[in-house]
Amino acid sequence: MKHKKIVIAGGSGFIAQAMARYFGKDNHVVLLTRKAASDQNNNYAHELIKAADGYNITYWRWDAQHVERHWSREIEGADMVINMAGKSVNCRYTEKNKKELISSRIQSTQTLGEAIRQTTVPPKLWINASSATIYRHTTDKPHDEFTGLISDARVDNIPYTFIDRLRFRYNKWRTGLREGRHSMRLKELDYDFGVQLSKHCENSIFEQRTPFTRKIALRIAIALGQGGILEPYYNLLKSGFGGHQGNGRQMYSWLHIEDLCRIVEWCYEHNDMEGVYNCSTPNAVTNADFMKTLRHITGHKYGLPAPAWLLEAGAAFIGTETELLLKSRWVYPARLLQSGFVFRYNALEQALREIIRHTPVKKYNFFQKKLAAC
Ligand SMILES: NC(=O)c1ccc[n+]([C@@H]2O[C@H](COP(=O)([O-])OP(=O)(O)OC[C@H]3O[C@@H](n4cnc5c(N)ncnc54)[C@H](OP(=O)(O)O)[C@@H]3O)[C@@H](O)[C@H]2O)c1
Known part of the structure; x- marks a missing residue:
C-alpha cells in the first residue's frame, strides 16, 4: 500500500504505534493523541515514533470527545480511519474504571463518526x-x-447502580451454589465485563451513520510485538513465575502485530470486506504451551506455575484483573481465511523469536543474550 492517507486515533498506543511504523514509510499517517507534543517522550514502554526517524507521520492533539477543525480536516479525503483509542484494560474493573473503559471507546468512536459525517470526501x-x-x-x-x-x-x-451490583453479586452467589465454584457459568459471569466492553466497541461503530464509508470491527486476539502484553510476561519470567497460569489449560489466541497491520492493509484492498473479523492466527495454544515456548526462547529452563488464587492476590496488589491471564480466548479467523488472507507468522515460536530478536538491546539485553545462546 502506497501514497495513502491513514488517520489513527489512540496515537501513542501499542497498536497505533506499530501501525504507524508499518505504514509510515510509504504512506502519510496522522496520529490523533490526547498528549501534547512535549509529552511524547512519556512513560510508555515503547518509544513513540517520530517524523525525524524517516516516517511520514503527523501528530495531532485531540480530546477524543469533540470534533475540532485542526485534526478533523485530516479526515477529509483520507483513505482509512482506524480507531485504537480507549482506556487500557490493564486496570481493576472498579465501577469508575468500567465507565471510563466504555465511555473512552464509545466517545472516541462517536467523535470520529461525527468528523466523517462532516467531510465532503x-x-x-x-x-x-x-x-x-x-x-x-x-x-x-x-x-x-x-x-x-x-x-x-x-x-x-453491567453493574452500574448499587441495586444492579447487588443483583449481579446475588446472581453470582446463586450460580456458584447451583453449578459449583469452578463451573463454566460462574466463569462467564466473572468475565462478563470484557464481553460487554467488546459489544460496546462493535455497536458504537456500526451505529454510526456513515453511508459512504465501509466499516469493520476487528476482534483482536492477543497481539504480540515489542512491548504490549509481552512485558508483563517478561517480568513473570524474571521473577521466577514463568510457569503456567491457573490450570494452564485456558486457550491463548494470538497473532503477530505485523500480521495485524497486514490484516488492516488487506481490509483496505478488498472492497467487499465489511462487518466483524476475528484477528488471530488459526493456531491458538494453551496457556501452558505459550509459557513453555516463551521459557524455551528466553532460555529459562524452569518457571513456577502461578495458581489462580495467587494471581488474584497479585492482580489486586498491582491493580489489574486476572481475566487477562485466566480467560480462555479461543478464536478462529474463519472470515479472514475465507477472504484469502495468509498469515505470515503461523507458529508461536517463529513469532516470538522474531519479536525478541528485534527488541532494543537496552531494554531486553538479558533476553537477547539468552536468545543468542540458544
Ligand atoms: N493489544 C492487544 O493485544 C489488544 C487485543 C484486543 C483488543 N485490543 C484493543 O485495541 C485497542 C488498542 O489496543 P492497544 O494495545 O494499542 O492499547 P493501548 O496501548 O492502551 O493504547 C490505547 C490508546 O488509547 C488512548 N487512550 C487511553 N485512554 C483513553 C481515554 N480515556 N480516552 C481516549 N483515548 C484514550 C491512548 O492514546 P493517546 O494517549 O495517544 O490518546 C492510548 O495510548 C484497545 O481498544 C484495546 O482494548 C488490543
Missing part, C-alpha cells in the same frame, strides 16, 4: 478495535464469526 474505510474476548470462555472448541458463542442476555447487565 469521506474516508473509504473505517476500522475499530474490538476484542476476541467477546466470545465465551471455552476450552473445548474455538469460536468463529459464524457460530461463535457470545454471552447471552442472562449475564447482559
Whole structure:
C-alpha cells in the first residue's frame, strides 16, 4: 500500500504505534493523541515514533470527545480511519474504571463518526478495535464469526447502580451454589465485563451513520510485538513465575502485530470486506504451551506455575484483573481465511523469536543474550 492517507486515533498506543511504523514509510499517517507534543517522550514502554526517524507521520492533539477543525480536516479525503483509542484494560474493573473503559471507546468512536459525517470526501474505510474476548470462555472448541458463542442476555447487565451490583453479586452467589465454584457459568459471569466492553466497541461503530464509508470491527486476539502484553510476561519470567497460569489449560489466541497491520492493509484492498473479523492466527495454544515456548526462547529452563488464587492476590496488589491471564480466548479467523488472507507468522515460536530478536538491546539485553545462546 502506497501514497495513502491513514488517520489513527489512540496515537501513542501499542497498536497505533506499530501501525504507524508499518505504514509510515510509504504512506502519510496522522496520529490523533490526547498528549501534547512535549509529552511524547512519556512513560510508555515503547518509544513513540517520530517524523525525524524517516516516517511520514503527523501528530495531532485531540480530546477524543469533540470534533475540532485542526485534526478533523485530516479526515477529509483520507483513505482509512482506524480507531485504537480507549482506556487500557490493564486496570481493576472498579465501577469508575468500567465507565471510563466504555465511555473512552464509545466517545472516541462517536467523535470520529461525527468528523466523517462532516467531510465532503469521506474516508473509504473505517476500522475499530474490538476484542476476541467477546466470545465465551471455552476450552473445548474455538469460536468463529459464524457460530461463535457470545454471552447471552442472562449475564447482559453491567453493574452500574448499587441495586444492579447487588443483583449481579446475588446472581453470582446463586450460580456458584447451583453449578459449583469452578463451573463454566460462574466463569462467564466473572468475565462478563470484557464481553460487554467488546459489544460496546462493535455497536458504537456500526451505529454510526456513515453511508459512504465501509466499516469493520476487528476482534483482536492477543497481539504480540515489542512491548504490549509481552512485558508483563517478561517480568513473570524474571521473577521466577514463568510457569503456567491457573490450570494452564485456558486457550491463548494470538497473532503477530505485523500480521495485524497486514490484516488492516488487506481490509483496505478488498472492497467487499465489511462487518466483524476475528484477528488471530488459526493456531491458538494453551496457556501452558505459550509459557513453555516463551521459557524455551528466553532460555529459562524452569518457571513456577502461578495458581489462580495467587494471581488474584497479585492482580489486586498491582491493580489489574486476572481475566487477562485466566480467560480462555479461543478464536478462529474463519472470515479472514475465507477472504484469502495468509498469515505470515503461523507458529508461536517463529513469532516470538522474531519479536525478541528485534527488541532494543537496552531494554531486553538479558533476553537477547539468552536468545543468542540458544
Ligand atoms: N493489544 C492487544 O493485544 C489488544 C487485543 C484486543 C483488543 N485490543 C484493543 O485495541 C485497542 C488498542 O489496543 P492497544 O494495545 O494499542 O492499547 P493501548 O496501548 O492502551 O493504547 C490505547 C490508546 O488509547 C488512548 N487512550 C487511553 N485512554 C483513553 C481515554 N480515556 N480516552 C481516549 N483515548 C484514550 C491512548 O492514546 P493517546 O494517549 O495517544 O490518546 C492510548 O495510548 C484497545 O481498544 C484495546 O482494548 C488490543
